[in-house]
Amino acid sequence: MPGLLRIIIQRLLLGLVTLFVVSIIIFTAVNLLPGDFAQAILGQGATDEAVAAIREELGLNKHPVLRYLEWLGGAVQGDLGTSMSQALFSSFTGSETGSGLGSVAEQIAPRFRNTMFLASVTAAIAVPISIILGILTALYRNSAFDRSMNIFTLSSISSPEFFLAYVLILFLAVMNPIFPSLSNIYEGMPFGDRLEKTMLPALTLTLAVTAQMMRMTRAAIINLLASPYIEMARLKGLSPMRVIIKHALPNALAPIINVVALNLAYLITGVVVVEVVFVYPGIGQLFVDSVKIRDIPVVQACCLIFAAAYILLNLLADILSIISNPRLRHPK
Amino acid sequence: MSALLKIRGLKIEGRSDEVWNPIINGVDLDLNKGEVLGLIGESGAGKSTVGLAAMGFTRDGVRISAGSVEFDGVNLVTASAAVKRGLLGKRIAYVAQSAAASFNPAHKLIDQHTEAPVQHGVSGRKESEADAIELYERLRLPNPEEIGFRYPHQVSGGQLQRAMTAMAMACRPDLIIFDEPTTALDVTTQIEVLAAIRDIVEQFDTAAIYITHDLAVVAQMADKIKVLLKGDEVEEADTRTMLSAPQEDYTKSLWAVRSFERPTKPAVQTGATPVISVKNVTAAYGKVDVLHDISFDMHEGRTVAVVGESGSGKSTAARCITGLLPPRIGHIEYMGEALPLDYRKRNKMQLRQAQMIYQMADTALNPRKTIGEIIGRPVQFYMGLTGPQRRKRVEELLAEIELEPTQYIDRLPSELSGGQKQRIGIARALAAEPKFIICDEVTSALDQLVAEGILKLLARLQDELGLSYMFITHDLATVRAIADEVVVMKDGRVVEQGPKLEMFQPPHHPYTDLLLSSVPEMDPDWLTNLLESRGVDNIGDAAVDKM
Numbered sequence: 001m002p003g004l005l006r007i008i009i010q011r012l013l014l015g016l017v018t019l020f021v022v023s024i025i026i027f028t029a030v031n032l033l034p035g036d037f038a039q040a041i042l043g044q045g046a047t048d049e050a051v052a053a054i055r056e057e058l059g060l061n062k063h064p065v066l067r068y069l070e071w072l073g074g075a076v077q078g079d080l081g082t083s084m085s086q087a088l089f090s091s092f093t094g095s096e097t098g099s100g101l102g103s104v105a106e107q108i109a110p111r112f113r114n115t116m117f118l119a120s121v122t123a124a125i126a127v128p129i130s131i132i133l134g135i136l137t138a139l140y141r142n143s144a145f146d147r148s149m150n151i152f153t154l155s156s157i158s159s160p161e162f163f164l165a166y167v168l169i170l171f172l173a174v175m176n177p178i179f180p181s182l183s184n185i186y187e188g189m190p191f192g193d194r195l196e197k198t199m200l201p202a203l204t205l206t207l208a209v210t211a212q213m214m215r216m217t218r219a220a221i222i223n224l225l226a227s228p229y230i231e232m233a234r235l236k237g238l239s240p241m242r243v244i245i246k247h248a249l250p251n252a253l254a255p256i257i258n259v260v261a262l263n264l265a266y267l268i269t270g271v272v273v274v275e276v277v278f279v280y281p282g283i284g285q286l287f288v289d290s291v292k293i294r295d296i297p298v299v300q301a302c303c304l305i306f307a308a309a310y311i312l313l314n315l316l317a318d319i320l321s322i323i324s325n326p327r328l329r330h331p332k
Numbered sequence: 333m334s335a336l337l338k339i340r341g342l343k344i345e346g347r348s349d350e351v352w353n354p355i356i357n358g359v360d361l362d363l364n365k366g367e368v369l370g371l372i373g374e375s376g377a378g379k380s381t382v383g384l385a386a387m388g389f390t391r392d393g394v395r396i397s398a399g400s401v402e403f404d405g406v407n408l409v410t411a412s413a414a415v416k417r418g419l420l421g422k423r424i425a426y427v428a429q430s431a432a433a434s435f436n437p438a439h440k441l442i443d444q445h446t447e448a449p450v451q452h453g454v455s456g457r458k459e460s461e462a463d464a465i466e467l468y469e470r471l472r473l474p475n476p477e478e479i480g481f482r483y484p485h486q487v488s489g490g491q492l493q494r495a496m497t498a499m500a501m502a503c504r505p506d507l508i509i510f511d512e513p514t515t516a517l518d519v520t521t522q523i524e525v526l527a528a529i530r531d532i533v534e535q536f537d538t539a540a541i542y543i544t545h546d547l548a549v550v551a552q553m554a555d556k557i558k559v560l561l562k563g564d565e566v567e568e569a570d571t572r573t574m575l576s577a578p579q580e581d582y583t584k585s586l587w588a589v590r591s592f593e594r595p596t597k598p599a600v601q602t603g604a605t606p607v608i609s610v611k612n613v614t615a616a617y618g619k620v621d622v623l624h625d626i627s628f629d630m631h632e633g634r635t636v637a638v639v640g641e642s643g644s645g646k647s648t649a650a651r652c653i654t655g656l657l658p659p660r661i662g663h664i665e666y667m668g669e670a671l672p673l674d675y676r677k678r679n680k681m682q683l684r685q686a687q688m689i690y691q692m693a694d695t696a697l698n699p700r701k702t703i704g705e706i707i708g709r710p711v712q713f714y715m716g717l718t719g720p721q722r723r724k725r726v727e728e729l730l731a732e733i734e735l736e737p738t739q740y741i742d743r744l745p746s747e748l749s750g751g752q753k754q755r756i757g758i759a760r761a762l763a764a765e766p767k768f769i770i771c772d773e774v775t776s777a778l779d780q781l782v783a784e785g786i787l788k789l790l791a792r793l794q795d796e797l798g799l800s801y802m803f804i805t806h807d808l809a810t811v812r813a814i815a816d817e818v819v820v821m822k823d824g825r826v827v828e829q830g831p832k833l834e835m836f837q838p839p840h841h842p843y844t845d846l847l848l849s850s851v852p853e854m855d856p857d858w859l860t861n862l863l864e865s866r867g868v869d870n871i872g873d874a875a876v877d878k879m
Contacts, residue, residue, distance in 0.1 A: 226392065228433040235389060236448045237420035246447075250438035326438055326483045 015311040081297035119267035134217020153211035220252035254321040261317035342399035370554030374779035421448035425500035431492035435484035442480030467498035490521030518641035548852035552859040613662035637815035645824040687761035691773035693753035751782035
């Protein structure tokens with residue numbers, strides 16, 4: 001399908017433009033915040049000279065546009081810059097800046113891996129559960145099962161994540177010590193241990209994202225049940241389960257795929273609270289900390305990762321939607 | 333011999349606003365093995381509801397409240413869902429109105445065909461596939477070996493309808509319900525499907541209920557006919573008796589509808605300036621030309637009927653005239669002067685002169701606006717009337733279309749019947765005080781009696797206001813009733829045009845001939861005779877030709 005390839009290329013180019021716009025917005029927004037890195041790191045008692053010295057050291061006294069262009073110049077060459085806190089640390093200890101731990105990429109990489117691990121574990125639990133529940137609630141629509149599932153998932157999506165997290169800790173770590181309540185994973189940890197430590201945050205997130213995916217699956221299927229081909233399938237004497245799985249589901253895939261993609265993007269970008277509760281070393285915490293100290297290179301890099309996650313997942317969803325449509329897969 | 337299907341005192345109710353209202357008020361029906369019953373009536377008569385109830389099936393919000401439906405000794409009203417599932421698809425099958433909507437777009441035809449036999453354990457997948465190919469062949473589908481392996485969207489409407497008949501035959505059922513299977517098809521395609529259905533039902537001695545609103549079609553298909561009106565049975569008799577000697581007034585009125593015809597007008601004076609003139613127009617969607625060098629004129633106070641099958645370019649021509657689709661080559665003249673091709677470049681005066689009335693009055697009226705607002709909008713936009721003047725003009729227009737102004741002005745479209753909605757569409761077009769109105773299949777979604785009312789109204793307005801109509805239709809009976817000139821289109825070209833009388837007299841262009849001879853007639857032997865005169869092979873060729 002040459003058409004599909006063109007769509008992919010177009011969307012990727014558009015994605016690059018989006019990333020560029022995002023970087024400008026983030027840079028401007030962080031600059032608009034009161035105070036800068038130097039003031040944040042030195043605190044209230046800092047002398048003007050000390051602040052000025054750090055600004056000089058890190059190039060913060062240059063014009064913002066110039067600083068942005070310098071960053072952009074590095075970024076297009078794959079150099080996301082140096083974390084200011086690391087750079088400052090290195091300059092005090094006399095080591096070279098821009099090497100070792102100082103680079104943003106090296107600082108973010110392990111955090112990003114952890115976040116991806118948590119997102120993958122959650123997706124592996126939440127997506128199948130949501131879709132199966134969606135199918136079952138569509139099949140037994142308006143039954144007691146359907147209503148109780150709807151109430152349960154809606155209550156869980158309506159509760160704050162930290163609350164869900166503490167409830168799970170209470171039941172699965174304190175009262176029944178099945179999983180550890182601290183998720184302090186580290187590099188080189190065996191996969192089994194890692195999985196065990198990740199379980200509680202993953203379950204919390206599952207509760208947070210299931211409702212939307214399940215309800216979309218249910219709604220997309222029910223939406224189709226009035227269509228003539230479903231009536232035809234029923235008039236062929238097929239079982240209700242077969243009607244739904246074989247005849248309704250394949251035509252309901254596009255909206256389901258889209259909502260799954262949105263929720264997966266959320267798992268990568270929106271899990272700060274859960275990370276904090278379980279002390280999980282993911283990218284969300286790093287992001288929040290960096291904003292606090294106005295460490296612009298790190299904030300920029302995190303935001304670009306978040307934006308890229310949204311763009312790529314949405315692109316993937318669109319491609320899968322196209323592939324799931326026989327009209328587009330088999331043109332006349 | 334006991335009846336295969338025996339319906340007694342069937343009452344069905346539908347729910348609206350939490351209240352159950354009667355839809356069918358007690359229908360009896362007997363059908364023997366191999367017999368075909370035609371079920372006819374206007375929309376809302378409950379034909380489809382009875383047809384589905386004969387399968388023990390009701391749609392959501394509908395229930396069988398009394399009576400019995402006995403199929404081969406099993407009462408489908410009281411039978412469990414599992415018992416019914418065992419019969420449906422296997423011994424009772426269904427052919428729906430729109431095959432395009434009733435085939436699942438996600439699966440190949442043959443996968444859907446073999447589903448019922450395999451699920452019901454009638455035959456294996458391989459056998460069933462071989463049988464499908466044989467049925468496709470019998471139904472004279474082109475490339476029977478291969479066509480089943482296509483997806484529904486890759487197959488034309490007429491072929492899909494035959495594939496659906498084949499699918500209904502898959503388990504060799506005892507009874508098939510045909511629910512308006514040819515209503516959505518062009519006349520030339522309709523013949524192929526009718527012939528195919530009739531053949532196969534005879535070959536396998538299958539009983540059938542054939543639901544339609546087209547009397548001429550039912551005359552070809554049914555052994556006996558039952559007439560329904562608003563959920564009540566009017567009468568039932570064998571086909572020939574029913575056609576020659578209907579007993580009830582309602583049935584007689586149905587039979588009489590086709591008699592409306594306008595007196596022929598004198599020929600157009602040579603040299604008269606046409607109101608609208610289409611000059612050598614070629615138009616394209618994207619890079620594909622869909623109209624090829626078409627030209628025709630429309631004169632004051634006259635009706636030009638543009639006929640042709642779906643996809644022949646009738647509506648595209650209308651879009652060119654209104655400027656919605658600027659032609660690639662050629663131009664449109666109004667009273668001898670060229671109009672800007674793009675409607676955005678036309679001034680209010682020019683826009684006013686060409687108005688449209690649409691096929692689906694349902695979707696052409698904004699459901700959230702009252703009738704007064706819908707008609708008042710063009711009154712204000714084109715004529716600049718506001719306040720009480722605007723209201724007065726809307727009332728005049730409502731009176732013009734024979735709807736009591738005070739009763740309708742504050743209603744919403746959803747509170748009106750189909751015919752009334754179409755009248756509102758006409759009033760909205762009239763509000764601009766145009767010279768020229770394009771009527772795009774305005775009666776094809778309406779019942780015959782209602783359609784006749786609309787045609788009469790349009791004729792009266794034409795006489796009073798000197799309007800020109802471009803009447804787009806695929807229904808030749810309508811053409812006969814109202815046209816002055818006829819333009820026949822095929823594949824984006826005008827194949828023949830001229831005054832109506834000439835067009836309905838031989839010699840014809842071969843395509844016009846095919847169109848004219850394909851319109852079903854009330855004579856029950858019409859289809860048989862036609863097939864003989866054309867030779868059966870010809871129909872197969874026509875099908876291939878349409879690919």
